[in-house]
Amino acid sequence: MKWVLLVIVMMSATANAAVKKTTHDLALGESKIRVNVYENEGAAVTFFSPHHNEQTGLNIAKEFVAAKGGRLVEIESFDAAGKPFRYLKFKYAGKDYQVDPNRIYTENGRTCSLSAEVAPVVKVFADELLKLVLAEDGTSLRSGERYLIAVHNNTDVDAKAEAVKASDLTAAAFVKTKTTHAEFYEQAQGVYLSNMEDDADNFVFLSGPQLVSYFAESGFNAVVQKSAGLLNSKKCSVDDGSLSVYSALNSVPYICLEADAVSGYLRQKQMFEAVYALLGSEAVARK
DSSP states (O other), rough: OOEEEEEEEEEOOOOOEEEEEEEEEOOOOTTEEEEEEEEETTTTEEEEEEOOTTTHHHHHHHHHHHHOOOOOOOOEBBBBBOBBBBSEEETTTTTTEEEEESSSSSSHHHHHOOOOHHHHHHHHHOOOOOOHOOTTTHHHHHHHHOOOOEEEEOOOOGOOOHHTTTSSSSSSOOOSSSSSOOGGGEEEEEEEEEEEOOOOOOEEEEEEGGHHHHHHHTOOOEEEEHHHHHHHOTTTTOOOOHHHHHHHHOOOOEHHHHTTTTHHHHHHHHHHHHHHHHHHHHHHHHH
């Protein structure tokens, strides 16, 4: 169940159109989770920011939607001190829970991270959220859109101890070798590491191989997720319930823009520029 609370119109300083903000409250167990949708004419694309603590990418997305058009779906979440929080806190049957909003979209993923008692109520929330992010059926892109684009930030791998670097989320963590342990390699079909990228924290994650050459030529690290058939697994290291896996299983073209939350600011802006350039070139090609 969802409730639309209010609509706010914000004028953009760099675009002629106005950004319309619609606020929704989605039920999660006995709690409500606020989801904001920002819309502006000019580009048929939806960005999604699931982790509210990843403010760098979120703010860049707001900037680009205001300037160039498009749509942004933002989940709000705060900790006890009122700071943006990664997880969603909720109550169910008198108990307190929290869940990663990027691990809830497939049955297997929910089984990996949630108890049997609470998984069904999280599914209800996830299904309603997908109806906001995607078309109303929750399984396909909105009319006229070409891609679903997730926006994420990570932390600096170079600042971490050697013992945990291999398990950190970087482009290199999807590469399996004989001498190193790659934490996420079971999700990846292939990885392109660009000589033009000097920070492994910055990469583009793709649900299929079609755009690898485009982002490689633009100088970005690119990770290609396994095909849907290879993701149909009970292993949590393969189907973790993430939106990227859900998208592949439902043939939704998915792009994730991942960058260091601090040093990757300018690099992530370049990723957004590349996305809008791609959309523009595709729109011209279709005419």
